Amino acid sequence: MSRDEARALCQSGRLGALAERSEASRFKLDLLDSIPQGEEISLFRNGEFLDLCAGPHVARTGNCKAFKVMSVASAFYKGDASKPQLQRVYGTAFKNRTALEDYLERLEQAKQRDHRKLGKELGLFHIDDSVGQGLVLWKPKGAIVRQELQSFITGELDRQGYSQVFTPHIGKLGLYRTSGHFPYYADSQFPPIIDRDGLQKLAEDGCSCGDLVHHISRGEIDGFLLKPMNCPHHIKIFDSDPRSYRDLPVRLAEFGTVYRWEQSGELGGMTRVRGFTQDDAHIFCTPKQVEEEIMGCLDLVQKVLTTLGMEDYRVRVSLRDPDSTKYVGDPANWDAAEAALRRAAVSLKVPFTEEPGEAAFYGPKIDFVVKDVLDREWQLGTVQVDYSLPERFDLSYVGADNGKHRPVMIHRAPFGSMERFVGVLIEHFAGHFPTWLCPEQVRILPISDRFNDYGKEVEDRLRALGVRVQLDRTSDKMGAKIRLAQLDKVAYMLIAGEREAAQGKVSVRHRQRGDLGSMAIDQFEELIHGEIVNRAL
Numbered sequence: 001m002s003r004d005e006a007r008a009l010c011q012s013g014r015l016g017a018l019a020e021r022s023e024a025s026r027f028k029l030d031l032l033d034s035i036p037q038g039e040e041i042s043l044f045r046n047g048e049f050l051d052l053c054a055g056p057h058v059a060r061t062g063n064c065k066a067f068k069v070m071s072v073a074s075a076f077y078k079g080d081a082s083k084p085q086l087q088r089v090y091g092t093a094f095k096n097r098t099a100l101e102d103y104l105e106r107l108e109q110a111k112q113r114d115h116r117k118l119g120k121e122l123g124l125f126h127i128d129d130s131v132g133q134g135l136v137l138w139k140p141k142g143a144i145v146r147q148e149l150q151s152f153i154t155g156e157l158d159r160q161g162y163s164q165v166f167t168p169h170i171g172k173l174g175l176y177r178t179s180g181h182f183p184y185y186a187d188s189q190f191p192p193i194i195d196r197d198g199l200q201k202l203a204e205d206g207c208s209c210g211d212l213v214h215h216i217s218r219g220e221i222d223g224f225l226l227k228p229m230n231c232p233h234h235i236k237i238f239d240s241d242p243r244s245y246r247d248l249p250v251r252l253a254e255f256g257t258v259y260r261w262e263q264s265g266e267l268g269g270m271t272r273v274r275g276f277t278q279d280d281a282h283i284f285c286t287p288k289q290v291e292e293e294i295m296g297c298l299d300l301v302q303k304v305l306t307t308l309g310m311e312d313y314r315v316r317v318s319l320r321d322p323d324s325t326k327y328v329g330d331p332a333n334w335d336a337a338e339a340a341l342r343r344a345a346v347s348l349k350v351p352f353t354e355e356p357g358e359a360a361f362y363g364p365k366i367d368f369v370v371k372d373v374l375d376r377e378w379q380l381g382t383v384q385v386d387y388s389l390p391e392r393f394d395l396s397y398v399g400a401d402n403g404k405h406r407p408v409m410i411h412r413a414p415f416g417s418m419e420r421f422v423g424v425l426i427e428h429f430a431g432h433f434p435t436w437l438c439p440e441q442v443r444i445l446p447i448s449d450r451f452n453d454y455g456k457e458v459e460d461r462l463r464a465l466g467v468r469v470q471l472d473r474t475s476d477k478m479g480a481k482i483r484l485a486q487l488d489k490v491a492y493m494l495i496a497g498e499r500e501a502a503q504g505k506v507s508v509r510h511r512q513r514g515d516l517g518s519m520a521i522d523q524f525e526e527l528i529h530g531e532i533v534n535r536a537l
Helices: 003-012 023-033 097-113 115-121 140-159 173-179 196-204 209-217 231-238 287-307 331-348 388-392 418-429 449-464 478-487 498-503 521-533
Strands: 044-046 049-051 066-076 085-094 170-172 224-226 250-259 275-285 313-319 352-356 365-371 377-386 408-413 442-446 469-471 492-496 505-510 514-520
Touching: 003 023, 066 097, 085 097, 097 115, 097 418, 115 418, 140 250, 140 275, 140 287, 140 418, 170 173, 173 224, 173 231, 173 388, 231 250, 231 275, 231 388, 231 408, 275 287, 275 418, 287 331, 287 365, 287 377, 287 408, 313 331, 331 352, 331 365, 377 388, 377 418, 388 408, 442 449, 442 478, 449 469, 449 492, 449 498, 449 521, 478 492, 492 498, 492 521, 498 505, 498 514, 505 521, 514 521
Parallel strands: 313 352, 442 469, 442 492
Antiparallel strands: 044 049, 066 085, 170 224, 250 275, 275 408, 313 365, 365 377, 377 408, 492 505, 505 514
């Protein structure tokens, strides 16, 4: 609806009370007058009631039996301190008190599980203004979690025949012009890096900042870009050697760090950052191999989610809109790829939806949407079929007919990004990582300094087994030692005193299951080794 139409409704009384009788209506008229001419205005209709908002409204307030005001805040009208002060009231409402209390409990749980809070308390990561917002510093304990995840996925990649590669953090602008990432996604990228000779020439020519942007966008000045994607680098590795159909599929994998210029208001802990490492891989295959490769990718994502106990998920199959012309590639290839994705989704035996029009312009894709313990949904693993980049980079392989053929490219990332995935895991487990992921798996607590030597013997044995173990040498009382280990969310605490030292045993305490009784050291070694090797939850 246009501004003038909305204004006429307001004056007629259909959009609130009559103007001359209502302060609210005068407020609405003033608000409408501030909207530029020609801009569309959203109205919400509920029966005969019209409101100046996008909605929705409840059909009747009688359906809402339980209310709670969550917060209040004041704000000046239009942000002008000379104008009236308004009071914002934030609240929530549910059909009954039980539903409201469940919601409030989830909110409290989310607050306690917030990865920013736990990440600081557990010493997992740090974000420092002097380094830059959105740039994560992995502290030693957080680095252990990340490394364990990388080792886990690397083992699976080795079994599936992937080759690990490494690529630089920057590339020439021309590379990203070819891929289409620059300048079309310039708003979400860090500014280009111009070499010294180029900057000197620009200075001599008296080029302004605006001229610089213009010249770069037109390709008249070259430079480098912090890579927003790993794809072009992997393409160049594939294209560096002649390929035969007998060589395909070629599977290239990398834990590659990429950079995106997210707006400051969008940044949030580890889940929305400006520099992040993807567990990225690209598969170059023949059209006939697409379905089998998709199944291998989906098996990998399922293995990751199952191992981490995140088995409550659904699948989105994003397809092209047959009426749109934005998609690239042979329609027959699209049909085959979409059919392969459908069959793959059915084989997963989990709920899935087909979403026409949601495919990327370069190909269809499957996304895994995972629910955590608080029923929040996170889009994590993704598998995408790409016909565009092989075309843009003129990739080819020699077929059985000795002719040149275009490969299909599959993008896949089970974790998505290490930063976001670890942030989600922190909240999912509330910091209580499974033993195999725990930064500190065992802490030995001697009852007094007299038993530090025995504690050191136990520490050495466990360390030789590959267990991450620390000996608490402080003079604190046992209750304080246990409490500190609980706060640090150490998986196991081993209490060593006179009886344990005499018998060659330890008293075992689990952070959540409590006292597990006395065990011989080799018995405990067998217990924890089994948990680590089997990646038990």
